[in-house]
Amino acid sequence: MNDILVTNEVSKYFGKVAALNKVSLTIPENSIYGLLGPNGAGKTTLIRIINQITYPDHGEILFRGEKLKPEHIAQIGYLPEERGLYKSMKVGEQALYLAQLKGLSKAEAKKRLNYWFERLEIGDWWNKKIQELSKGMAQKIQFIVTVLHEPKLLIFDEPFSGFDPINANIIKDEILQLKEKGASIIFSTHRMESVEELCEYIALIHQSEKILDGRLSDIQKAYKNNTFKVGVQTQNGDALLKELSEKFEVQNSVFKPASDQLDFTVKLQSNDSNGFLGYLTDKATVNRFVEKIPSANEIFIGTVKNKDAHE
Amino acid sequence: MSKLPLIIKREYLAKVRNKSFIIMTFLSPLLMVAMITLIVYLIKVNNNQSNVIVVLNESEYFSNSFKSNDLNSYLEFNNISLQAAKDSTDNLGYTGLLYVPAGSDVKEVSNNTVFFSEGAPNTLIVNSLESIFQKKLQQSRLVQLGLSDEEYKTMGNQYEIKTETFAGEKNLKGINELKAGIGSAFGYLIMMFIIIYGSFVMRSVIEEKTSRIIEIIISSVKPFQLMLGKIIGSAFAGITQFSIWIISASILLLIAMLVFGIDPSILSENASLSSEMNPALSEQMPTLDKTAKLYAQEILNVNWFTLIFFFLVYFILGYLIYSSIYAAIGASVDNETDTQQFMFPVILPLMLAVYVGFFSVFSNPHGPIAVGFSLFPLTSPIVMLMRLPGGIGAGGVPVWQLVTSIVLLIITFIGIVWLASKIYRIGILMYGKKPTYKDLYRWLKY
Structure with missing residues (x-):
């Protein structure tokens, strides 16, 4: 598979402070890539470098195998975290202007705008000024402007902040559609749970450095630690719990005598879950047995803790 | 660079469609013409009000001294008491009563003369009266020293030194001031343009940022x-506005003159009116008429083509330099109130240029201060233009100075635009913190 974007040991300094320190990422074509990390980690700086708003001090960036250059701007769509439009400019005029700045001809831009305005059911806004629209409405315009030139690479910085749930869903569906049509998408966010379900690949950025990247399922596989959520039916839950606790690492146990239900989380030494299950079915009726997959957030916290402990 | 025209167009339209811009564009000429009309009208009213001064003259020394003129008309009372004269002046509503008592000599009479009026008297009247007495005193003193009346009359003859350049060109006295006046009109225009449209650029940057x-x-x-697009777009908007101002103001002024029957020359007449305070100057008036033609000739001799050419050169370079600074300021702050700390250093050289121009170029267009400021890039667009109507080359601005100043201006332009765009590039992405000079x-x- 080809890679749409590769960053090679990209560093950026503001004065003596490093905003990015040798960050290398590989973003495969037609994927959804999550750029995760807390506020101030350097995500926005990296995105600005990809958009050629600022330039790296060291390292290089390859866009579809070529060194990133100004012409590539027409193939990148960027929805910044801080959103805004000219308040006193009319919606249609403004969208046309921004589309033309991205290199579309006026006629083509108009055609595509009509399509999108119809699609998102905002056709009658054309002659309204932005200041007459609500925030959510303006966000829709902003989204259209981002995708209008049909970029190969779409970058969304905190994509769902500011959208109400209904519009957030509409936008999410549109983004997935764009991916279907072949676009590659980068999500940047500090709220990891918001994009986790969408991302195939993630990279964790912490204190200007990439601490982890790869396919999300691989990472989760590597980070799962044989922890299972278990529910059993038993009449003497206390005795069973005591026995289990002596042999295994048991946490968060709750026994409800009224329904004879015992719930607990267990961490096994090895990945021999079948063995454990067999042992358990001898003693009680198992009605729940789920492997606990670590969330990006947990992986992140785990990795950071690990890293800090090593330092 | 194909996107530049797009940006220029947007900036231009955003500015020109702005409501306050439209209001300013069409209201300003109206206000200006209304103001000029009002001033002219008021001057006319003021002048029409004749000052009638009653003279109670008991002395033979001043029998023929009070001749009515534009300002005052004199009415002589004879053989009545001072009190009666005062009462009747007041009753008749005349401006005032000049009481010239009898006395043994001019000095004594002058010292005892009193001017009565209802309130505090108009200084113009007082000055004109004083000059009458001054002249008389001077004359009597000279007669005492043995000068005949005829000899005294020849004394007032005006003398004017002839000046010529080494190249043999004849100079007219005051022509330097006149020429500098033409230049400063251009210089002033540049300053106004920079201040108004530079802050347009700044506001537009701040708007994009906020x-x-x-x-x-x-x-x-x-x-x-x-x-760059912003700067050029704002300049076009400015040129549009200026053109509308000039055209509509001329039309309106023409209409106003026709409607109210106002002669615009009344303004200049009024200027010469004040010269009556100075008797020596008013005696110059006839000679002024004679030389007026020469002055007109001299003004026509000013090479307007070169002047306008260099006006454009200095105007464009000066505007580009200052508006880039304005853009950088706009980029460094979050709102307009934060711009204050950076504005002063920008306005300072502009103000300095205009004042140095007025005080130094007028009196000595090729003196060291005038030369210095016309070379210094931040003031040269204004100061050099004030010097230029004097000509280029022999007798005017030396060619090397002109070349140096333009070269310096271009170097500064490149340097400032480079610095400004660096600050701009970083500043537009910085939020929340009011930057200091150290940050910049x-x-x-x-």
């Missing part, structure tokens, strides 16, 4: 292109 659209724009175009310096190194 509305947060900036990041979208600069992910499509280079910040430098955006800045740091940004230059990013």
